[in-house]
Amino acid sequence: MEHFIVSARKYRPQNFEDVVGQQAITNTLENAIKNNHLAQALLFTGPRGVGKTSCARILAKRINQESSESNEDEDFAFNIFELDAASNNSVDDIRSLTDQVRIPPQTGKYKVYIIDEVHMLSQAAFNAFLKTLEEPPAHAIFILATTEKHKIIPTILSRCQIFDFKRIGVLDAKNYLKVICERENITADDDALHIIAQKADGAMRDALSIFDRVVSFSGNNLTREAVTQNLNVLDYEVYFNMTDLLLDNKIPEVLMAYNDVLAKGFEGQHFISGLASHFRDLLVAKDQATVALLEVGDTVKKKYLEQATKASMSFLLPSIDKANDCDLKYKSSKNQRLLVELCLLQIASITFDGAKKKSSNYIIPATFFTALSPVKKKAAPTPTPQQQPTQPVAKPVQKAVPEAPEKPSIKNIKRRTSALSFKSLQEKRDTKNVVEEEENFDNHPRTPFTQEQLQDAWKKYYFKLQGLGEKNIASILLAGQPTLGKNFEIVVSLPNTLMKNQLEKGKPNLLRFIREKVNNYGIKIRIDVNEVVEKKFAYTPLEKYNKLKEKNPMIEKLKNTFGLDI
Structure with missing residues (x-):
């Protein structure tokens, strides 16, 4: 069995051209070697896995490569000495190093000392190293590497030429992974490599380690689904689907989708911070000038551009603010799940125009999803399209229209609208129109409809009343569940007579609205009272x-x- 070598070692850069994402530093070092302007002490600092030690080794080899007669790629051939300051951080270790520095190289021109994790040296070791670092022998060059420059004393920093290594960009890391896939005969989706590059967080060594892990999981075919499953990261689709639900004000579905995220083992803060980043990407995708800031693959970029057309600026800006505020409060919250759910409820209510919002923390009333939910049990007797009523079916409807209970209620409304006000005149006009419709409905359509269609029309009329400010009648609509009976009769049960009288006033407009929505002018509305005796x-x-x-x-x-x- 052939010994496996991890990609981080197998593909470690052997020259400056192979170093990823550090062109400015590699060009500077290359020119310094050519022009003989190399300092006696250099400090390489930056995040982990960005190429500090690799560049130090490449530089050490390049210094002596031209003058060395040996072609063997070994450290002693190029007079390279590496010291791990994490385990050799005492004064005695530094004194031993300074004693070795005095001895000139046997071959080559320079002796190069690479001290990794130099910030781990003790205070006494730093002080013992100062004189040698400031005035080293002409044949000695020191290369110090560290991830925590702030822990190095200023007297050491002032004696070094400092090179700040930056994080590897997502696109640079993804392109390098593509090169490795070609060398290893691995087929990989562009989105899969992009997720690996993002997960690495700017460290090329981490990206290669994640790459090996995913290849071990899925073989020589890397897909986006396999990568998200193995790395336990939230897929783009989760955020796209969640945003669609938020834009459609579907609060129950939003809560269930968030519950699914938690059921998969994801942290709530990880989800809400990712949602904020998703909103940020949608905001960036709305302008052609800023689309280049999207660090995603071409396939995902198309989805962002498509969803950005649905999400308005008035939705994205408050959503980013609420999601970011939830992210900041998450650690200090005692009920973290409720905090995220409240944030999602507020975001889902931003584009909701059915009611008048009074504050930025407005949430859609719960009655919108409970009292007006469809009643599936009553849908059975509803006529199907194959059982459309013929002319004999319509005749009983004609006879039932002028029944006694309907006309007295309309006359009562007429008597109550005697005041000389605009509202009273409007009620009189509406009552007159309904009477005319009741008398001349023979030529009007009577299209069959279902209980669900009735519930939908009832719900829309409720929000219409809310928008007009008629909240009394709107609240009465919530108190009574409309039920579709025989011959297109709608039965509404109310808890008391007062509500019935109030609904009788608005019954003409309600009847006209329902008829228009379902395209059936044979509808009647019967209001029952089911008072509970105490x-x-x-x-x-x-x-x-x-x-x-x-x-x-x-x-x-x-x-x-x-x-x-x-």
Whole structure:
């Protein structure tokens, strides 16, 4: 079995051209070697896995490569000495190093000392190293490497030429992974490599380690699904679907989608921060001048451009603010799930225009999803398209229209609209129009409709009333569930007579609206009252005695026999 070499070692850069994402530094070092302007002490600093040690080794080899007669690629051939400051951080280690520095190289021109993790040296070791670093022998060059420059004392920093290595860009890392895939005969989706590059967070060594891990999981065919599953990262589709639900004000579906995210083991803060980044990318995608800031693959970029047309600026800006605020409060919250859910509720209510918003933290009322939910049990007797009513079916409807209960209610409305106000005149006009429609409906269509269509029209009329400010009648609509009966009769049950009288006033407009929405002018609305009689309780001894006597008449005989008091 052939020994496996990890990609981070197998593809470690061997020359400056192979270093990824550090062109400015490699060009500077290359020119310094050519022009003989190389400093006696250099400090390479930057994040992990960006090429500091690799550049130090390449530089050490290039310094002696031209003057060395040996072609063997070994450290002693080029007078390279590496010291790990994490395990050799004492004063004695530095003194031993300074003693070796005095000895000139046997071959070549320079002795190069690479001290990795130099910030781990103790204070005494730094002080012992100062004089040698400031005035080294002509044949000695020091290359220091560290990830934490702030831990190095200023007297050391002032004696070094500092090179700040930057994080590897996502596109640079992805392109380098493509090169490795070609060399290893691996087929990979562009989005899969992009996710790996993003997960690496600017470290090329981390990107190669993740690449090896994913290849071990999925073989020689890297797909986006395999990468997201193995790395346990949220796929782009999660955020795209969530944004669609938020734009459509579908709060129940939003909460269920977030529950699915938690069920997969993801942290709530990871989700909400990713959602904020998704909104930011949508904002960037809305302008052609800023599309270049999207660090995503071509396939995902098309989805961003498509969804950006649906999301308005008035939605994205508050959404980013709310998601970012939730991210900041997440760690200090005692109920973190509720915090994220409230944030999602507020974001889902941004584009909701059915009610008048009074604050930036407005949330759609719960009654919108509960009282107006479709009643599936009543859908069975609804006529199907194959059972469309013929002319004989329509005749009973014509006879039932001028029934006695309907006309007195309309006349009562007429009597109540006697005041000389605009609202009263409007009610009179609406009542007159309804009477005319009741009398001349023979030529109007009577298209069959279902309980779900009725619920949808009922819901739309509720929001229309809310927008007009008629909240009293709107609240009554929520109190009664409309049920579709025979011959297109809609039955509404209300808890008391007062609500019935109020709804009778708005019944003409309601009837006209429902008819237009379902395209059926044979509809009637019947309002029932199902008042609950309050149960009477017995409190006094006499009331309790009478109550017991009603249940068992023998109690009275027992009282009289023994001469008992109540």
